[in-house]
Amino acid sequence: xxxxxxxxxxxxxxxxxxxxxxxxxxxxxxxxxxxxxxxxxxxxxxxxxxxxxxxxxxxxxxxxxxxxxxxxxxxxxxxxxxxxxxxxxxxxxxxxxxxxxxxxxxxxxxxxxxxxxxxxxxxxxxxxxxxxxxxxxxxxxxxxxxxxxxxxxxxxxxxxxxxxxxxxxx
Numbered sequence: 001x002x003x004x005x006x007x008x009x010x011x012x013x014x015x016x017x018x019x020x021x022x023x024x025x026x027x028x029x030x031x032x033x034x035x036x037x038x039x040x041x042x043x044x045x046x047x048x049x050x051x052x053x054x055x056x057x058x059x060x061x062x063x064x065x066x067x068x069x070x071x072x073x074x075x076x077x078x079x080x081x082x083x084x085x086x087x088x089x090x091x092x093x094x095x096x097x098x099x100x101x102x103x104x105x106x107x108x109x110x111x112x113x114x115x116x117x118x119x120x121x122x123x124x125x126x127x128x129x130x131x132x133x134x135x136x137x138x139x140x141x142x143x144x145x146x147x148x149x150x151x152x153x154x155x156x157x158x159x160x161x162x163x164x165x166x167x168x169x170x
Contacts, residue, residue: 019153023085025145031080032081036074043070050136085134094122096133103130105157113137113147120147122154 049069050058079097086093091104103122109122113135120132135146 019149023087023132023136023150025083025136025139026142027138028083028136031082032077035077036081039070039073039077040076043067044074055108085132085150087150089157091157092122092132092150092153094130094132095133096131101130106153108154108158111147111151111154113144120150 016147030144044067047063047070050063052058082095083097084095092103092108094101094103103124107126108122109125112121112123113119116142117131120135120138122130124131125128132150135143135150137143139146
């Protein structure tokens, strides 16, 4: 997390600023949306042109099941494409591939974006961690800027800072 110079207040983002923009993966979202449409088209075409057997091996049910498999692949890819983290004045709603979690800013005590993790990880006050799949290393320099923006929000709205104490005269 970036440090704010001591004695200077942390500037609060204005409601219309980019600070409140949702975090979304760019490259992963593009690929996932491509998989959605490709899956529907490819499995749909195969289901239509699948040869019909006289002895009943490939019937209408088989065609529907095959297309259903394409729909299942598309739904999983759609869920990946809908990964997002939405900041607000009260906290952060993190929608990952499987779970959606709502966090208040004071719950977040740290942010990590390095090492072997492919996305940002939030350290919580209870010792737990939460992945923020919406900010992914695959997005290159954009991901670094987004991680910095999230770190600034955590710093601005996180736990109340202790008041500065005067230096001990002894």
